[in-house]
Amino acid sequence: MDQPAISDYGFLSDCRSGALVGRDGSVDWWCPDRFDGPAVFGRLLDPEAGHWCLAPVAAGRPGHRVERAYRPDTLVLRTVHHTPEGSVAVTDALAAELGARGHRLGMSSPAVLLRTVEGLSGRVRMASDFAPRPDHGLLTPYLHDQPDGAVLAVAGATVLELRSDGPPLRAGPDRVRTEFDVAAGDTVGFTVAYGRTYGERPARLDPSTMMAETVQAWEAYRETHQYEGRYRDLVRHSAVVLTGLTYTRSGAVAAALTTSLPERIGGDRNYDYRYAWLRDFSMTLRALWVAACPSEASRLFAWAARSIGRPGPEPVPVLFGLEGERDISEHDSTHLRGYAGSRPVRFGNDAWRQRQLDVPGEMISAVWRLHHLLGDPLDEELREMVLGLADEVADTWHLPDRGMWETRDADRHYVSSKVLCWVAMDKAVALAPRLGERADARRWAAIRDEIRTSVLREGWNETVGAYTGAFGCREIDASALFLPVAGFLPATDPRMRATIEVIERDLGTDSGLVRRWDTDPAGFLLCSFWLVECLVLAGERERAEALFERVVGHANDVGLLSEQIDLHTGAQLGNTPQALSHIGLINAAWRLTDPTSD
Template structure:
């Protein structure tokens, strides 16, 4: 059985996945949403990869250098040992700007003896849609296709280039390197330069992680998740990706697979709120700038998702030539969900805006533009909250009056009222409050089901839905309210499967889900904690953490039976919820000034 035992490396421009055996099986250059140069993840035979190969006598172990995104893969057979340090350079240059070239460095360090290894360097450009030609030049190896000769890939190394291209054995006598990049280098890299890039990147991540508060429990898990969320951000525009991959299926062999290399307003807003709460404010400033740039006109409606450069049309295509992850086809690029209507995005975005104004009221940028967005959101919600939508789970056919969507419509107006008061717009606040009250009454009148004693997925429904657990999180209802307590318990009885939660159990456009959407289990654990069931919450959290991969990373889904990771990877949703849950279950022990500043 294949596993998502991968580490992610990146520099907030692009990312790559490195297998537990040290093979780069997924990478898109020069940016996250570019065509892949390695895609063995989606096609074993034709996708392409960059592997370090040894004989079976070597034991392979892998870990991140603590508090960084630098991945160490160690090869050791007892007498001989070496280490591969994989990273994408990221640091501040002399002018204070971020240096994030579209390249990967594989720093090879001799640890002991005289190791022997081979290299399988097999790039397949343009999603492997046509033949890639790879050959040696004087100072590098170049890969290109016939149709896009300027869309090329360059590999530099201080190892023998012929040995690399032919796969001959390489005897390691001293440290060495591989530098693979989208651009030809002006100056040929040297080992000394590689070591400098390594140290600068290491220092950047150590400094970034130092801003994350420390906790008595789950400190390592919180920090790893925070770094992962940072790696899923696109610094150039402020966009935040849902995941680094496309087409990893929710269930093996089925068609539930999507391209997640885009910015969902919902996912990104949740990520930004969590990162801000643990001291990383710049992410929020960059993201709000991204949102403001999306809406140049006051009357322009917000889409549920955008490209990472703000692209508004994300046409979905099938890559028929790729066999898919374990044969799970089709492989998709683009995402047709961009055309859907989902009312919840307005509330989630307004929640982030309110957070930023509350925490940083004396240092908020773009105040007038934010006020314009606030007024626009109130107008849109006021016009459309009574209409059905596709809901948080993006049902591709039927629209309904989803409870979560209605709760987030209330959240949008509630936060808009609070923003108006913060900005001294008291008349607007008085004008908008009746709308918030009307939405609240509508939810309480229509979403509660007396027969099952719970708030349900949609109005008039008897189906339960894990998203309803967030009613408390957004302040719609108190955790001790008997209706909320009853809802949490009903969801636990109906949607839990060996400690993992269904999003819902009613059949959707593709049939009954057979895997657990990981964030839902985190939501449930949080809800148990909120209603006072702390022992059960802690036990379930420990159990869920044990299902991560060897590096503590989560994908979108978990198989109910095998507990294997499924879906796109790593998933921002999963890691933001991990942070929230871990903080709830932990105790802050130091750096309290950061938390005090955010209260």
């Protein structure tokens, strides 16, 4: 299947939903209701699952060239098409609420996709092909011309309203096609507004006015984010991407915009990442704290605390829906062919059912990191949460689990999971004075020390000369790089230093990429950024800087990173844009700025 490369896509967001638009001018992914809702444009996963292409008629022919960039500190994307007849700029955005500024971005977004065409030189023939297919391509809508010139697309629970302030629109049997000329100085605007079939009619907005409002909303939002450390432009842009992945209504950060983009073309490790993972919590908080502002980190924490609720007999799931939904059961699509033929296509993620021992450590660490904002003493709900999670770790740390890579085979005693159990006990001890009479700091400290002894004894493999992925195994796993990052061992510890060297030798590449394990077909970007942090902590700053600069070179032309990079072609793989990759970039840049940061 001939599909655009993953790196060909730019990311649009209104902080409740997101869209992907290709270099060819086609919007191939948009779930307008919320990030994890049904797509109305799904060509990303099947050529027949819907798209909206707006580009010169000459696109793709000899003499056609594309340049694109975001407006600074925004997710408003400007694509310039140069053709033999002239040049045009297409600016794409998801509309902000009228007058939205600061942290109101995304609170009441109107769910409107804005596209404006500006003539720059000559006279260019443009074509628009609007072919929505709601419910992930299951539905072909009825198209209705309206007296005011709009076209309504209606199917199932979805209504889309296409408008133009330029060429007239006419409904075809299953799409709206139109061609028009744009001369230098001309501006033509389009909007597609989303609504519910049995709700109010979709919002009607002036494209030029709303484009200006959306730019101002993003710029005002970014004014609250101050970062003056190293690699400032890269960090600020990654912070904008994280903002774009934040579901503002709750504060949850989606792991990625997409589902089922493969780790290997034609492979079956294709998962739905449109949810929020607690495992990533402390790393996400640290990145928001460094590159964003405290209120964003606090809102994310409040979402997680509410989602967990009062700890009970069932273990805390590793991920939740964006409004705290716990049951996000997985199912395979039977009608979508998958990106480049990679099947299955999955909606939902059954990792929520797995036992993941590392989750409490992430949460208790987050409370410890933010305790000065959360109050002294902590309120009753936070005390109960920490006490419950600490007791859960005390009772279960010795059990096997599925590990941070969420394997779908057997449970094992993963080293990284045990380390985060140690983190949970260590931070619970530190928080004990704020937790009231039920805090059992002496017991927690004893268990913490027992976990540490177990990891140091069982996690080290003398034959391999490194800490391995799980107790009693010989498989090198890049998750061992997390030990110094989590503060479990200094990077200068002789065994830890040996582990870093083995991972560099056996899992690293000349391009700076680090695989998770030796059979992993691609470099995992977060692991590469962990290696940067480890080298800084080991006192090898120059090597760390050189590695960081090689790794960030894998971003696409508008600074977006997916989950993985193909070792042979350099192509981006996996769901995109990937929050953990941008979180890793921010945290590694800050480590290069301040090696003593925790």
